[in-house]
Amino acid sequence: RTLKVRVSMLADEEKPGVAVVLHDVTELRQLETMRQDFVANVSHELKTPLASIKAYAETLRMGALHDENKNVQFLEQIEFQADTLNQQIQDLLQLARVESGEKTFSISDIDVNLICETLHRQFLDAALGRHLELHLQLDQPSPMARCDVEAIETVVKNLVINAIHYTPEGGRVSISTKAEGRWVVVSVADTGIGIAKEQQARVFERFYRVDKARSRDMGGTGLGLAIVKHLTQAFGGSVTLDSQLGKGSKFHVRLPRSRNVDAV
Ligand code: ADP
Numbered sequence: 001r002t003l004k005v006r007v008s009m010l011a012d013e014e015k016p017g018v019a020v021v022l023h024d025v026t027e028l029r030q031l032e033t034m035r036q037d038f039v040a041n042v043s044h045e046l047k048t049p050l051a052s053i054k055a056y057a058e059t060l061r062m063g064a065l066h067d068e069n070k071n072v073q074f075l076e077q078i079e080f081q082a083d084t085l086n087q088q089i090q091d092l093l094q095l096a097r098v099e100s101g102e103k104t105f106s107i108s109d110i111d112v113n114l115i116c117e118t119l120h121r122q123f124l125d126a127a128l129g130r131h132l133e134l135h136l137q138l139d140q141p142s143p144m145a146r147c148d149v150e151a152i153e154t155v156v157k158n159l160v161i162n163a164i165h166y167t168p169e170g171g172r173v174s175i176s177t178k179a180e181g182r183w184v185v186v187s188v189a190d191t192g193i194g195i196a197k198e199q200q201a202r203v204f205e206r207f208y209r210v211d212k213a214r215s216r217d218m219g220g221t222g223l224g225l226a227i228v229k230h231l232t233q234a235f236g237g238s239v240t241l242d243s244q245l246g247k248g249s250k251f252h253v254r255l256p257r258s259r260n261v262d263a264v
Pocket residue numbers: 162163166190192193194195203204208209210211215216219220221222223224225226249
């Protein structure tokens with residue numbers, strides 16, 4: 001623990017003495033260290049794509065602009081890095097708004113199957129492009145959850161994007177829904193690279209990546225799962241992970257189930 005000590009002389013001539021006051025500043029120190037780490041991480045993360053953009057622009061200016069084999073490829077890289085930077089800023093702002101409690105949610109009864117069907121349709125091409133099967137398994141009647149429609153869309157979308165990114169060709173990604181007592185569970189499972197036991201809790205931390213290079217190549221921001229965790233917690237839900245290295249991962253999102261609402 002960190003203690004701050006203040007010593008003062010007591011100005012009483014008859015009973016001279018010394019007063020010692022101890023302040024436990026452990027938590028303040030920890031908060032300050034976390035804040036400093038966060039600022040250092042953000043600057044580093046934002047500088048990485050910026051440095052690439054600068055390097056490609058410089059190389060083009062120094063002559064590559066006239067090299068027909070390279071110029072388009074370098075311009076595409078500049079575009080890709082700019083998109084990554086943009087996504088990072090958006091993710092950071094979104095996370096900050098959720099964490100500070102500033103983000104307002106509009107809670108209503110949401111048809112979870114409908115959300116999953118829409119996302120399944122939206123990601124079919126991306127999955128096919130990577131030679132993956134994108135499977136959908138929906139509980140009937142359609143489970144209804146008390147949550148914010150945009151938030152749940154972001155949560156499932158982030159999980160599906162990850163599953164597609166971290167699953168090698170020929171694999172399978174499944175989105176499923178299930179009503180379980182007071183909860184509606186949305187699961188995103190893949191047959192991908194998996195996550196080792198000791199890293200499973202850490203992947204929900206901001207900027208934590210098992211393989212930094214792989215994540216960056218995919219345009220990852222390292223914030224997707226932190227956003228998933230904070231959004232689900234914001235409306236009383238939770239997210240858990242069940243994974244085996246080399247076999248695949250299953251993310252389960254638990255959302256509060258609507259009461260007395262029949263499926264539509
Ligand atoms: P990123 O933008 O790097 O994907 P996330 O916060 O979404 O950031 O995920 C954090 C890390 O967790 C990833 O970098 C990756 O190492 C790991 N990860 C996330 N989803 C999966 C998955 N479905 N399979 C294997 N690893 C995953």
